[in-house]
Amino acid sequence: MTQQTLSQSVTSASKPNRAKRNKRVRTIGIYLLIILTLVVMLFPFYWMILTSLRSQVDNVSPKPVWFFRPTWENYQNVINGNNFLEYTWNSFIIASLSTVIGLVLGLPAAYSIARFKQNGLALGILFARLTPYITYLVPWYLAFRALGLIDTYVALTLTHLIVGMPLIVWIMISFFEGVPLDLEEAAFVDGATRFGAFFRVILPLSMPGVVAASILAFIFSWNQFLFSLVLSGPRTRPVPVAVFNFISYGQIDFGGLGAAAVLITLPVIVLTLIIQRWIVTGLTMGAVKG
Amino acid sequence: MTLAILLAPNIPAPNTNAIPNTRVQPNTRVQPNTRVQPNTRVQHQRLIERNTVNRAAMFIDRHAHWIFPLPAVLAILVLIILPIGANVVLSLYSWFIGGSPFFVGINNFREALSDWRFWNGVRNTFYFTGVAVPLQLVLGLSIAVLFNRQFLGKGIARTIILLPMVATPVAIALIWALMFNPSLGILNYFLESLGLPRSLWVAQSNLAIPSLVLVDVWQWSPMIGLILLAALQGVPAEHYDAAKIDGANSWQAFWRITIPAIRPAIVVALILRTIDALKTFDIIYVITEGGPGTASETLNVYAFKTGFSFFRAGYAATLLIFLMFVVLGVAILLNILRQRA
Numbered sequence: 001m002t003q004q005t006l007s008q009s010v011t012s013a014s015k016p017n018r019a020k021r022n023k024r025v026r027t028i029g030i031y032l033l034i035i036l037t038l039v040v041m042l043f044p045f046y047w048m049i050l051t052s053l054r055s056q057v058d059n060v061s062p063k064p065v066w067f068f069r070p071t072w073e074n075y076q077n078v079i080n081g082n083n084f085l086e087y088t089w090n091s092f093i094i095a096s097l098s099t100v101i102g103l104v105l106g107l108p109a110a111y112s113i114a115r116f117k118q119n120g121l122a123l124g125i126l127f128a129r130l131t132p133y134i135t136y137l138v139p140w141y142l143a144f145r146a147l148g149l150i151d152t153y154v155a156l157t158l159t160h161l162i163v164g165m166p167l168i169v170w171i172m173i174s175f176f177e178g179v180p181l182d183l184e185e186a187a188f189v190d191g192a193t194r195f196g197a198f199f200r201v202i203l204p205l206s207m208p209g210v211v212a213a214s215i216l217a218f219i220f221s222w223n224q225f226l227f228s229l230v231l232s233g234p235r236t237r238p239v240p241v242a243v244f245n246f247i248s249y250g251q252i253d254f255g256g257l258g259a260a261a262v263l264i265t266l267p268v269i270v271l272t273l274i275i276q277r278w279i280v281t282g283l284t285m286g287a288v289k290g
Numbered sequence: 291m292t293l294a295i296l297l298a299p300n301i302p303a304p305n306t307n308a309i310p311n312t313r314v315q316p317n318t319r320v321q322p323n324t325r326v327q328p329n330t331r332v333q334h335q336r337l338i339e340r341n342t343v344n345r346a347a348m349f350i351d352r353h354a355h356w357i358f359p360l361p362a363v364l365a366i367l368v369l370i371i372l373p374i375g376a377n378v379v380l381s382l383y384s385w386f387i388g389g390s391p392f393f394v395g396i397n398n399f400r401e402a403l404s405d406w407r408f409w410n411g412v413r414n415t416f417y418f419t420g421v422a423v424p425l426q427l428v429l430g431l432s433i434a435v436l437f438n439r440q441f442l443g444k445g446i447a448r449t450i451i452l453l454p455m456v457a458t459p460v461a462i463a464l465i466w467a468l469m470f471n472p473s474l475g476i477l478n479y480f481l482e483s484l485g486l487p488r489s490l491w492v493a494q495s496n497l498a499i500p501s502l503v504l505v506d507v508w509q510w511s512p513m514i515g516l517i518l519l520a521a522l523q524g525v526p527a528e529h530y531d532a533a534k535i536d537g538a539n540s541w542q543a544f545w546r547i548t549i550p551a552i553r554p555a556i557v558v559a560l561i562l563r564t565i566d567a568l569k570t571f572d573i574i575y576v577i578t579e580g581g582p583g584t585a586s587e588t589l590n591v592y593a594f595k596t597g598f599s600f601f602r603a604g605y606a607a608t609l610l611i612f613l614m615f616v617v618l619g620v621a622i623l624l625n626i627l628r629q630r631a
Binding site (some may be wrong): 030031033034037038040042044045047048051059060061063064104105106109111113115121124128130132133134135136138140141142143145158159161162198219222226239240243247254258260261262264265268269272273276279280 | 347355356359380436442454456459462516571575607621
């Protein structure tokens with residue numbers, strides 16, 4: 001598939017004057033390949049939704065059931081039978097708190113890195129992205145246990161901060177670099193302090209970036225599994241861990257799993273639609289501008 | 291960016307009262323060019339207060355280069371650097387979580403080097419990464435080339451391929467686990483429809499890692515695709531025209547113009563994906579928990595189990611030091627290669 005795709009595209013770029021018929025065939029081929037790609041990318045989501053709307057009988061049928069009468073039963077079971085709303089609330093609190101703290105710590109740092117060209121500092125923050133998260137987990141666990149902080153929002157928020165803050169810093173560096181120095185200097189001339197200039201001139205101008213960075217940090221905290229797996233408990237369990245436990249207790253309730261998967265993913269997808277331009281920039285820590 | 295500035299709301303008035311006597315607003319009653327004098331006690335008092343604020347502000351201004359990043363740096367020191375240091379200390383102890391630690395020197399490291407499960411983890415880590423990343427690179431490049439044109443619904447298509455990389459990994463892993471199910475999973479149904487034999491997927495030792503690679507490839511090829519698509523859009527069209535005049539066919543143009551032009555982006559994508567693939571945890575742990583047996587147990591998963599299933603904090607720390615060196619080592623190596631290229 002690959003080679004065919006490559007040669008086709010270059011051909012179309014370099015030899016636009018080929019026979020019309022050939023061109024039409026090529027166009028159809030390209031559309032088919034694009035559709036194929038999209039089908040492959042979407043299929044697991046499609047299957048997730050189908051599974052969530054099918055009855056258990058249809059879900060365990062040896063032949064896949066494509067057409068059926070959708071049922072909300074699975075959603076009802078998940079939401080009523082598993083404290084799902086409570087887990088969602090936990091996820092929401094942890095993601096929100098860690099994002100807000102990430103902004104408070106990350107925005108000034110990003111500004112400083114952008115203005116004073118502190119590349120070393122930027123690399124230091126990138127280090128948080130390089131090292132495997134699990135590296136910190138054993139010491140964290142021991143420390144939080146000694147402090148009696150296991151299964152508290154404090155422990156989860158602090159650890160999720162490590163996921164969100166570097167993202168915020170890296171996205172905002174490129175944003176702050178884009179704010180013209182003149183504007184800042186004009187503010188200084190008018191008697192603004194650096195803090196004043198940062199809050200009243202730079203930040204308002206960078207609001208689109210702040211929104212994108214916040215949403216991205218929120219998504220990453222929402223998706224975080226490893227830290228929550230170890231540091232959460234019955235009181236603070238976020239959705240991903242709750243859903244994981246759901247399968248490890250041996251029940252194979254296909255529909256329930258599908259419904260739970262849909263419910264975790266839905267908020268993320270909605271948020272993604274808002275900031276899609278920034279997703280790749282965020283995932284590559286600023287290495288690629290969206 | 292310029293657009294953002296143009297569209298931005300009015301810039302708020304700068305903070306003029308922070309520094310007295312510098313500038314007088316034109317619409318105040320005070321005549322221009324007259325300096326405001328502290329002629330009453332109240333005003334004098336206010337000025338002193340302002341001076342204190344002013345001095346603090348000036349101190350922050352002068353030291354902004356370390357005061358601004360200080361909170362973030364402290365957070366990183368406490369939450370990242372300290373734990374890494376703690377791992378080094380922990381690795382010298384034998385410590386069952388719940389019991390008390392005792393010093394064992396480098397015994398943990400010696401144990402790791404003769405621990406088959408450690409080497410199994412190392413092998414699985416590199417196997418997973420070594421298969422997944424090249425596949426993603428090839429498929430990602432295909433996606434980039436395929437999408438590098440105008441077509442109906444391009445915006446929607448770009449949004450769709452973002453979904454695998456943002457969706458909650460646990461949810462993705464669950465769905466793939468359902469699809470892998472040997473008796474009821476949809477993947478076996480597809481195989482049979484194509485006249486191929488059924489597969490056990492993750493339930494069979496020698497297929498566990500290839501199956502997990504499939505998930506990782508599905509999840510991350512689009513990201514490489516989008517990185518390379520951004521790069522492709524920066525290749526000037528004149529280069530292709532020049533190549534055409536020189537009589538290059540499209541295949542030659544691809545290898546001689548496209549690939550060299552986007553090589554930096556390819557290398558960045560390669561580095562990022564390699565580092566992340568070495569650290570993959572969520573999908574492996576949720577789908578197989580390292581099984582069957584230890585067939586898909588990467589170093590990451592083994593270290594996790596050592597710490598939180600076997601409760602051996604010291605030995606887990608040792609494994610984590612190895613893991614960190616593997617990841618950082620590969621990152622540095624790739625970076626050196628990048629600079630040489």
